Amino acid sequence: MVTKVLCVAEKPSIAKAVANHLAGGQVTVRNVTGNQYLKNYCFHYNFPTWGPCDVNMTSVFGHLQSHDFADQYRYWKSCDPSQLFEARIETSVDESNKPVAKNIETQARYSSILYIWTDCDREGEHIGAEIRDVAVRSNPRLGERGKTVRARFSNIERAHIINAARSPVPLDEAQANAVSSRIELDLRTGASFTRNLTMSLQGMLPQQGDGQKSQVISYGSCQFPTLGFVVERYFRVRNFVPEQFWSIKVMHEKNGIKVNFRWARNHLFDRMVVVVLFERCLAAKKAKVDKVQTKPTSKWKPLPLTTVELQKCGSRFLRMDSHRVMQVAESLYTKGWISYPRTETDQFDRGMNLQALVQKQTQSRTWGQFAQGLMNGGFAQPRDGRNNDKAHPPIHPVNFVEQTALSAEEAKVYEFVARRFLACCSQDAKGSKTEIGISYGPETFNASGLTVLERNYLDVYPYDRWTSSQELPQFRAGEEFEPTEARIQDGKTSPPGYLTEPELIALMDANGIGTDATMAEHINKIKERKYVDTRPRGRRPRQDDNDDEASDYEAPAEHEAEPARGRGRGRGRGRGAAGRGSAAANGRNSGTSGVQEFIPTTLGVALIEGYDNMGFEISLAKPFLRKEMELKMKAICEGRKTRHEVTQETIEQYREVYMRTQQRMQVLKDSVRRYVTNQA
DNA sequence: GCAAGGTC
Numbered sequence: 001m002v003t004k005v006l007c008v009a010e011k012p013s014i015a016k017a018v019a020n021h022l023a024g025g026q027v028t029v030r031n032v033t034g035n036q037y038l039k040n041y042c043f044h045y046n047f048p049t050w051g052p053c054d055v056n057m058t059s060v061f062g063h064l065q066s067h068d069f070a071d072q073y074r075y076w077k078s079c080d081p082s083q084l085f086e087a088r089i090e091t092s093v094d095e096s097n098k099p100v101a102k103n104i105e106t107q108a109r110y111s112s113i114l115y116i117w118t119d120c121d122r123e124g125e126h127i128g129a130e131i132r133d134v135a136v137r138s139n140p141r142l143g144e145r146g147k148t149v150r151a152r153f154s155n156i157e158r159a160h161i162i163n164a165a166r167s168p169v170p171l172d173e174a175q176a177n178a179v180s181s182r183i184e185l186d187l188r189t190g191a192s193f194t195r196n197l198t199m200s201l202q203g204m205l206p207q208q209g210d211g212q213k214s215q216v217i218s219y220g221s222c223q224f225p226t227l228g229f230v231v232e233r234y235f236r237v238r239n240f241v242p243e244q245f246w247s248i249k250v251m252h253e254k255n256g257i258k259v260n261f262r263w264a265r266n267h268l269f270d271r272m273v274v275v276v277l278f279e280r281c282l283a284a285k286k287a288k289v290d291k292v293q294t295k296p297t298s299k300w301k302p303l304p305l306t307t308v309e310l311q312k313c314g315s316r317f318l319r320m321d322s323h324r325v326m327q328v329a330e331s332l333y334t335k336g337w338i339s340y341p342r343t344e345t346d347q348f349d350r351g352m353n354l355q356a357l358v359q360k361q362t363q364s365r366t367w368g369q370f371a372q373g374l375m376n377g378g379f380a381q382p383r384d385g386r387n388n389d390k391a392h393p394p395i396h397p398v399n400f401v402e403q404t405a406l407s408a409e410e411a412k413v414y415e416f417v418a419r420r421f422l423a424c425c426s427q428d429a430k431g432s433k434t435e436i437g438i439s440y441g442p443e444t445f446n447a448s449g450l451t452v453l454e455r456n457y458l459d460v461y462p463y464d465r466w467t468s469s470q471e472l473p474q475f476r477a478g479e480e481f482e483p484t485e486a487r488i489q490d491g492k493t494s495p496p497g498y499l500t501e502p503e504l505i506a507l508m509d510a511n512g513i514g515t516d517a518t519m520a521e522h523i524n525k526i527k528e529r530k531y532v533d534t535r536p537r538g539r540r541p542r543q544d545d546n547d548d549e550a551s552d553y554e555a556p557a558e559h560e561a562e563p564a565r566g567r568g569r570g571r572g573r574g575r576g577a578a579g580r581g582s583a584a585a586n587g588r589n590s591g592t593s594g595v596q597e598f599i600p601t602t603l604g605v606a607l608i609e610g611y612d613n614m615g616f617e618i619s620l621a622k623p624f625l626r627k628e629m630e631l632k633m634k635a636i637c638e639g640r641k642t643r644h645e646v647t648q649e650t651i652e653q654y655r656e657v658y659m660r661t662q663q664r665m666q667v668l669k670d671s672v673r674r675y676v677t678n679q680a
Numbered sequence: 681g682c683a684a685g686g687t688c
Binding site: 010011012035036037060061062063064075076081084118119123124126127179182183185186187188189190191192193194195198214215216218219220221222223330334342514515517518521522525 | 681682683684685686687688
């Protein structure tokens with residue numbers, strides 16, 4: 001008797017790939033009525049665990065089940081919004097998912113093993129549990145121990161998949177429970193606060209002119225902190241008070257080359273101190289060369305491409321907002337040109353055959369030559385970043401396609417993905433850096449020069465700049481000279497800019513707001529809700545100093561440790577600023593850059609201000625609540641808390657905030673009135 | 681009319 005195994009993947013692409021790997025070409029593909037993308041792949045496979053089997057491999061399309069309040073709570077005026085904290089929640093299968101669920105039920109009836117092939121992350125574990133739920137409806141025995149298993153895999157390389165097929169593991173119930181908790185909390189808090197805000201405040205907003213329904217004022221654990229970041233930066237810009245500073249400038253001309261030396265103290269905010277130090281320099285008459293050092297340096301090639309990085313680069317280099325970049329990337333993925341575009345992973349699996357992928361790119365008329373160079377010995381294993389979601393590899397081109405076969409936007413994104421991949425597979429850029437240190441009286445000054453020796457990856461990756469500086473004249477250690485020019489220079493600190501999209505994404509990423517797949521949606525949501533406006537960043541003179549950019553929040557992680565400081569970084573930039581690596585790009589593009597900046601509307605400001613002024617210990621406007629939820633989910637995954645405990649204690653927390661919001665709704669109304677009414 | 685998370 002041949003064992004029947006039902007395999008279910010999270011998406012059709014995985015089902016297809018896994019079926020092809022396991023079946024070795026002997027696959028029968030059957031369409032399923034009701035959904036043109038849904039297929040059953042039938043083949044034989046000899047699983048070590050169960051022996052020779054008849055396999056049916058199919059998929060879902062992400063979450064299979066939906067959750068909503070029971071009927072008596074579903075309509076806005078049917079209950080007080082606070083009742084939604086305990087209202088019964090029903091689980092169902094959406095109309096669009098009915099054919100998918102039916103297919104699983106039908107197939108499960110004849111199967112003795114349910115083998116889950118969803119992504120190996122928390123959501124994937126929950127989707128696995130949803131699939132099991134549906135399968136058990138028609139075949140209860142699949143609910144028995146050992147009858148439902150899952151595959152552990154992190155990419156769809158043949159060897160990796162075959163290996164995963166050999167060693168099924170149980171579903172991780174803890175992870176699935178953590179997600180159940182998240183789903184429930186997001187629904188209860190989102191719906192209750194949204195209804196309450198909308199019904200309390202909408203009368204105060206200007207009526208929509210075109211006879212539309214008046215707007216929804218929504219709360220969500222992700223959209224509110226996202227708005228909070230925009231507002232926080234807005235106030236830092238608005239409240240910025242420029243501060244004057246002074247520095248000592250030393251220039252020396254030698255062999256016809258003018259060298260500017262940077263003061264080791266950069267600048268000071270006390271003019272008298274600078275004057276005194278300057279006079280001591282002058283009194284010394286001569287400067288002395290302390291150090292002449294030439295050493296090799298390099299500019300590291302970029303890390304393998306993650307979704308967040310793709311979105312940031314899209315804003316910076318391709319002039320597409322994150323939402324658009326993702327749409328385009330998805331279409332490239334569905335057409336089979338690039339790998340799955342939603343990934344947090346910046347490490348390529350050691351087992352992956354990267355050279356085969358490089359080989360495909362040799363066909364390109366523009367970067368094919370470079371790819372050929374990699375095939376001829378230039379190839380180097382990509383760097384490893386710090387992130388691995390164990391579900392997907394970094395974004396990379398899987399097949400070559402002519403630019404002309406794509407839309408203009410697709411071509412731009414494909415080119416970026418291809419060039420980024422080739423850059424990852426090549427060598428770091430190499431250069432030579434000379435540093436000259438002088439002492440002038442009691443003060444020290446430095447100058448540095450860079451010579452780029454081998455461009456390497458830079459040749460295929462025009463998005464990075466690294467150029468030789470003007471050559472430095474020869475100096476000898478111990479040499480003395482009287483500087484051609486020495487004087488005091490003054491300047492003032494300049495305000496930070498409004499938040500740009502790449503900065504916002506970086507903040508969300510660092511604070512765990514949303515996932516790689518949803519960050520762009522949250523940004524879109526706060527635009528849709530009219531909490532923020534965007535506009536292209538205009539020309540804005542940037543001065544050297546932005547010490548005031550420090551933020552109260554987690555600053556974006558510094559993903560790249562660049563050894564080279566070729567472009568001279570000795571500026572006290574706050575960590576929360578545009579981020580390293582972008583400095584050159586922003587500088588280059590300032591004035592004409594396509595980067596969008598975010599400015600809160602009066603409504604957006606009113607909401608955030610309103611909650612901040614209510615004086616809770618934890619404001620809904622700040623990212624800490626969401627972060628706490630993330631920690632609690634982790635606790636469930638690690639068995640330190642139960643789903644029930646987390647749900648209950650979090651509900652109580654929000655209920656408290658809700659009640660106090662009710663009590664102080666007047667504060668919020670005043671805030672809205674102050675801002676929104678003034679606008680008119 | 682509501683959230684955030686999957687995915688086509």
